Amino acid sequence: MSISEIASEMSSVRLALGCLLVETLLCGGFIALHAVIVWQFLSRSSPHARSKRDILLIGASAVMFVLAILHLVIDLDILVQSGLLRGVDVATLAKGITTWNGQTKLGFAKLTIYILQTFIGDSFMIYRAFIIWNNSCYIIAWPVILLTGEVASGFSSLAIGQLSPPARFHAFLQAYLVIAVVTNALATVLVMRPLWSSRGEVSEYRPDGFRLRTVRWRVAKSIVQSAAVFTISAICFTVNSFVSPLGLSASHYIFPPTVAIVFTIAVARICLSTVQESPRPSALEMNYNGPRIQSCPSLPITVDDIEDYSALPIAIHVSVSRTSDHGSMSSCGPHSSASSAKGKDEKYVVEENPGVV
CATH class of the missing domain: 1.20.1070 (Rhopdopsin 7-helix transmembrane proteins)
Incomplete structure (x- = not known):
């Protein structure tokens, strides 16, 4: 050999x-x-x-x-x-x-x-x-x-x-x-x-040394x-x-x-x-977990994706709180006790939920 x-x-x-x-x-x-x-x-x-x-x-x-x-x-x-x-x-x-x-x-x-x-x-x-x-x-x-x-x-x-x-x-x-x-x-x-x-x-600023x-x-x-x-x-x-x-x-x-x-x-x-660690997202958070984004998570959200989700109904939660404090007026007149009795907190909540995001 x-x-x-x-x-x-x-x-x-x-x-x-x-x-x-x-x-x-x-x-x-x-x-x-x-x-x-x-x-x-x-x-x-x-x-x-x-x-x-x-x-x-x-x-x-x-x-x-x-x-x-x-x-x-x-x-x-x-x-x-x-x-x-x-x-x-x-x-x-x-x-x-x-x-x-x-x-x-x-x-x-x-x-x-x-x-x-x-x-x-x-x-x-x-x-x-x-x-x-x-x-x-x-x-x-x-x-x-x-x-x-x-x-x-x-x-x-x-x-x-x-x-x-x-x-x-x-x-x-x-x-x-x-x-x-x-x-x-x-x-x-x-x-x-x-x-x-x-x-x-997408245009980004990068120093010359990092190009x-x-x-x-x-x-x-x-x-x-x-x-x-x-x-x-x-x-x-x-x-x-x-x-x-x-x-x-x-x-x-x-x-x-x-x-x-x-x-x-x-x-x-x-x-x-696609796995969400939190139990429920916020009502005003948009969910962009469509199949296109899930197939390639690094793809940015395009205008078409935003337009698709913009047509969906939005849940609205309005809360109005009003507080009246008449305790400081107790020394101003004989009706101070009645005024202080009416000095209660009033809270009005208006909810409107036309749909789920």
Whole structure:
């Protein structure tokens, strides 16, 4: 065996072990994050106040959590099956890792998890675009068509991989990854456009030294809010499937828990923003918890939103209090006792409640 082959096998094993360590750390943090979010959702909202949408999103987040943990378990099983615990040499270990990540039951299980995560993430992005664009079916027509083709090509590649040679399976897998990139990129653009356009209309004074920092913060915040990590992961998978098998293997380790974490954070922003800590809002407080604001809490309230709520009836509560103190007039005349007897507090309350805000 040549020195270059030994170096290649060593780099492959090191990459697998390093990426597995990163995946383990991400899953460990994800366990704590998911537990906190579920606890906050269950403790801060009463059962009758939870909407079906919130329950569905929390359920999807739980599915993403289970898929991420299963992915970690499969990666650990692949290392065990490759002979890591038996003390095999580097060449055997590298060959085993490559083989078990290929067209085997464990390899197909990892691919199935990625397909399911991509489907859930893209469906969530399309739903957000549908809400943000005022329930427009025309906006999400192409993303829905692409999502259907994505699911069909993904499961077709799984079926072909079990019956066809590696070259044909790899071609179908590349086609699926390309469709997934286009679907996710289109949905992400539809979600991010209102975010950037709404911020562009607001002019703020910022010192010159903070401009670069502000741009970086806006980019990072928009990536998290729009869940653009879905698109980044899809691009990495697609590019590495054409140019780098090692890069594709690294993406398989790192991105499943990362995508699940970002998905859970986005779901938490939506579900927890609708939870009200106070029992009842004030009568004169306007409730801007419409579906568009809940889908993306960072979007500002527009003129259209205010006009929608301005047509609602307003509850009016008028209280008039009058106090007469005649005690100081007791020494002014013989009628002081009668005057002091009439010196009572009078309070008039006028309530008008034409409707509930």
